Amino acid sequence: MSTPAYMLVEMNITDPERYKEYMARAPLAVKAHGGEYLVRGGRHETLEGDWKPHRVAMLRFPSYEQAKAFYDAEQYVQARSYRAGATEYFNMVLVEGVSAPV
Structure with a gap:
């Protein structure tokens, strides 16, 4: 069993219409490589520190490679x-990521 990998993304979308073109294509590429979206926008808040992202996404892939x-x-x-x-x-x-204990 391989160790999963995660992509963490923060973004500020300034042209939602143009961004829709990206979102129509990106999920197909993610899926083609075994990835999945775990987070894509949604409610969020900063609990510690001064990080204030406008939008956050997180993807999981079966491996780093x-x-x-x-x-x-x-x-x-x-x-x-x-x-x-x-x-x-x-x-x-x-x-x-980390490998879960058996």
């Missing part, structure tokens, strides 16, 4: 081109 393959895949490269100009910022971090 599959997450990297998703990010580098032509399908997602094309999806990202639709995001250009639709956000003030889009920060993404990939982190390896």
